[in-house]
Amino acid sequence: MNQRQKRSPFGRAIGLGSAKAGVENWWRERVAAVALVLPTLWFVGSIIRHSASDYTAFVTWLKMPFVTFMMALLLIALFYHTALGLQVVVEDYLHSAAKIPTLILVRLGSFVLAAAGILALLRIAFLN
Amino acid sequence: METKMTGSPVERSRPQSPNIQIYRPQLTSVLSIANRISGVFLSIAAFGLVVWLIAAAAGPRVYATVQGVLSSAIGQIVLFAATFAFFLHLCGGIRHLVWDGGYGFELRTIYASGWAVVTVSVALTLAAWIIALFTGG
Numbered sequence: 001m002n003q004r005q006k007r008s009p010f011g012r013a014i015g016l017g018s019a020k021a022g023v024e025n026w027w028r029e030r031v032a033a034v035a036l037v038l039p040t041l042w043f044v045g046s047i048i049r050h051s052a053s054d055y056t057a058f059v060t061w062l063k064m065p066f067v068t069f070m071m072a073l074l075l076i077a078l079f080y081h082t083a084l085g086l087q088v089v090v091e092d093y094l095h096s097a098a099k100i101p102t103l104i105l106v107r108l109g110s111f112v113l114a115a116a117g118i119l120a121l122l123r124i125a126f127l128n
Numbered sequence: 129m130e131t132k133m134t135g136s137p138v139e140r141s142r143p144q145s146p147n148i149q150i151y152r153p154q155l156t157s158v159l160s161i162a163n164r165i166s167g168v169f170l171s172i173a174a175f176g177l178v179v180w181l182i183a184a185a186a187g188p189r190v191y192a193t194v195q196g197v198l199s200s201a202i203g204q205i206v207l208f209a210a211t212f213a214f215f216l217h218l219c220g221g222i223r224h225l226v227w228d229g230g231y232g233f234e235l236r237t238i239y240a241s242g243w244a245v246v247t248v249s250v251a252l253t254l255a256a257w258i259i260a261l262f263t264g265g
Contacts, residue, residue, distance in 0.1 A: 030225065030228060033221050033225065034225070037218070037222075040214065040218070041218075044211070044214065044256060047260075048256055048259050048260045048263070049263065051260040051261075051263070052263070055184070055188045055191050055192065055195075058184060058191075059184060062184065071181075075177075075178075078174050078177075079174065082170075082171045082174055085167050085171070086167075086168070086171055089164060089167070089168060113174065113175060113178045116178055116182060117177065117178040117181050117182075119185075120178070120181040120182045120184065120185035121181060121185075123185040124181075124184055124185050
């Protein structure tokens with residue numbers, strides 16, 4: 001299964017599916033969801049093992065290159081999926097003039113949080 | 129809801145779908161909305177994750193404050209709820225991906241996969257917390 005099969009041949013031929021960019025967006029939602037499975041399972045497993053760790057132990061763990069890398073991957077996949085998921089919720093339930101500003105806020109907020117998280121990770125890895 | 133048969137089409141109050149207030153909750157509908165609610169809740173948890181990382185980057189003092197909030201009774205309840213929301217959303221998401229592939233639409237299969245999602249997410253949540261309590265203390 002790939003995204004070309006999800007669009008009808010006629011829709012492809014005229015270059016406009018019934019939902020225009022809908023197929024691409026639908027596909028991105030699925031890819032972002034699948035991409036999250038491994039990083040989140042790794043994160044939950046790690047947190048369980050470190051539930052008794054103090055600050056020093058936790059920071060030492062975060063400084064490990066593999067951990068920094070996995071946390072960065074987690075943040076990117078997590079907030080991409082969050083942005084797409086909250087977008088669907090807003091589009092389904094919010095029909096007032098607040099819809100577009102809220103959609104922009106969801107996108108920007110997700111981007112800001114991912115960037116802030118990665119910045120915190122880099123600060124821990126290289127400065128603390 | 130009352131539907132008047134008189135008056136102009138504009139004045140008639142039409143019954144609105146899906147009439148959630150008179151529908152008996154079913155496993156299928158409850159899991160559907162639960163997947164959304166858990167997703168929104170996990171978005172807030174994701175915000176918490178970033179706060180937690182920033183606290184760790186800011187130093188031991190700020191980190192201790194955040195840890196204090198997390199280890200309080202309310203903090204632990206929220207963390208437990210977030211764990212359940214995570215496993216429910218993960219299992220529910222896998223169920224949705226199977227549907228996206230075109231499989232599992234028979235009524236019996238839908239109920240079987242629905243109960244599987246409930247059972248597995250409850251079991252994984254309990255397992256995660258039991259392991260954490262035994263290894264961490």
